[in-house]
Amino acid sequence: MPLTNQQIDQIEQIYLERRNRAWDEAERKRAAIEKAVPEFPRLEREQAELRGRLIEAKRGGSLRLAAEIDKQIRAQILMKETLLQEAGYTLADLEPRWACPLCKDTGYTDKGKCVCFRPTLVSVLYHDSALWDRVNEESFDNFDITRFDTRPDVANLGGDSARNVMVKNLRAAKNFVKNFGSRMQNMLLYGPTGTGKTFLCNCIAGTLMKEGWAVVYMTAVEYFRLLADMAFGRSEQTIEDLMDSTDLLIIDDLGTEIETTANLSLMEETIDRRMNKKQSTIISTNLTPDDIRHRYIERIASRLLCYQTLPFGGDDLRTSLRSRRINL
Numbered sequence: 546m547p548l549t550n551q552q553i554d555q556i557e558q559i560y561l562e563r564r565n566r567a568w569d570e571a572e573r574k575r576a577a578i579e580k581a582v583p584e585f586p587r588l589e590r591e592q593a594e595l596r597g598r599l600i601e602a603k604r605g606g607s608l609r610l611a612a613e614i615d616k617q618i619r620a621q622i623l624m625k626e627t628l629l630q631e632a633g634y635t636l637a638d639l640e641p642r643w644a645c646p647l648c649k650d651t652g653y654t655d656k657g658k659c660v661c662f663r664p665t666l667v668s669v670l671y672h673d674s675a676l677w678d679r680v681n682e683e684s685f686d687n688f689d690i691t692r693f694d695t696r697p698d699v700a701n702l703g704g705d706s707a708r709n710v711m712v713k714n715l716r717a718a719k720n721f722v723k724n725f726g727s728r729m730q731n732m733l734l735y736g737p738t739g740t741g742k743t744f745l746c747n748c749i750a751g752t753l754m755k756e757g758w759a760v761v762y763m764t765a766v767e768y769f770r771l772l773a774d775m776a777f778g779r780s781e782q783t784i785e786d787l788m789d790s791t792d793l794l795i796i797d798d799l800g801t802e803i804e805t806t807a808n809l810s811l812m813e814e815t816i817d818r819r820m821n822k823k824q825s826t827i828i829s830t831n832l833t834p835d836d837i838r839h840r841y842i843e844r845i846a847s848r849l850l851c852y853q854t855l856p857f858g859g860d861d862l863r864t865s866l867r868s869r870r871i872n873l
């Protein structure tokens with residue numbers, strides 16, 4: 546599908562914003578490091594000088610001098626590392642943290658378009674360029690299992706604890722990512738608000754997007770609005786485009802949409818279409834499997850309940866985090 550000039554501009558703008566964000570963050574870190582380790586700028590200057598002298602020594606053929614300077618540089622690096630470590634930083638903190646390290650957020654490598662280009666394009670087509678930012682905030686790397694309650698949750702988890710269940714959910718999410726592309730996988734994440742469903746969806750989405758998979762992430766309300774727009778020709782894209790261009794479709798908060806006969810038939814059509822094309826879908830919802838049985842027609846409910854179901858429970862993490870902050 547050829548891109549319009551407007552879409553090309555939008556993609557360039559997204560990459561520019563990502564690069565600027567990474568540079569700004571690195572500069573902020575550097576300022577914090579220089580404050581915490583006052584000797585740091587001097588060490589950096591000395592190291593630059595030594596590197597200059599090393600090049601000169603090599604050019605002049607003084608191998609013994611070059612080896613001596615090289616030794617001094619290594620000692621300098623070690624000293625810098627130690628000082629940083631004592632202040633709670635590492636040398637890597639000085640480097641920009643790219644959303645995509647492969648292309649340093651340019652969209653291109655020397656082999657052509659980077660793997661991140663297609664997921665970025667899809668996020669432009671479906672007006673969700675902020676998805677990259679969200680998935681960078683919430684990833685498997687910063688998933689903190691200790692935030693989950695160890696007390697039994699009878700109402701939502703049959704007496705198991707949120708932490709126990711989350712360990713299993715995390716394993717299922719990592720397997721989902723590992724097996725992605727080799728087979729169709731569908732997941733239904735259900736449980737009360739604020740129990741980690743969206744976080745886990747973001748972890749999965751981010752990992753897959755960085756591997757080059759096209760992920761579309763929408764709330765149920767946005768999803769049904771888009772489907773209706775597509776069905777009535779009010780969108781540039783068609784339902785077929787959406788289905789064909791999306792390796793993983795994530796629908797958040799199913800059950801918050803306004804239910805109409807048209808919605809239900811669009812939903813059924815898209816579930817079937819994705820199943821037939823062996824394309825994966827993740828749905829998160831506050832509805833329990835029983836609620837789903839009651840709310841949706843049998844044809845839809847039975848398909849959704851065939852998905853791999855992951856229960857969520859425990860305290861609302863957003864509330865418990867707020868109260869913990871207040872207590873501090």
Ligand SMILES: [Zn+2]
Nearest residue numbers: 645648659661
């Ligand atoms: Zn890239």
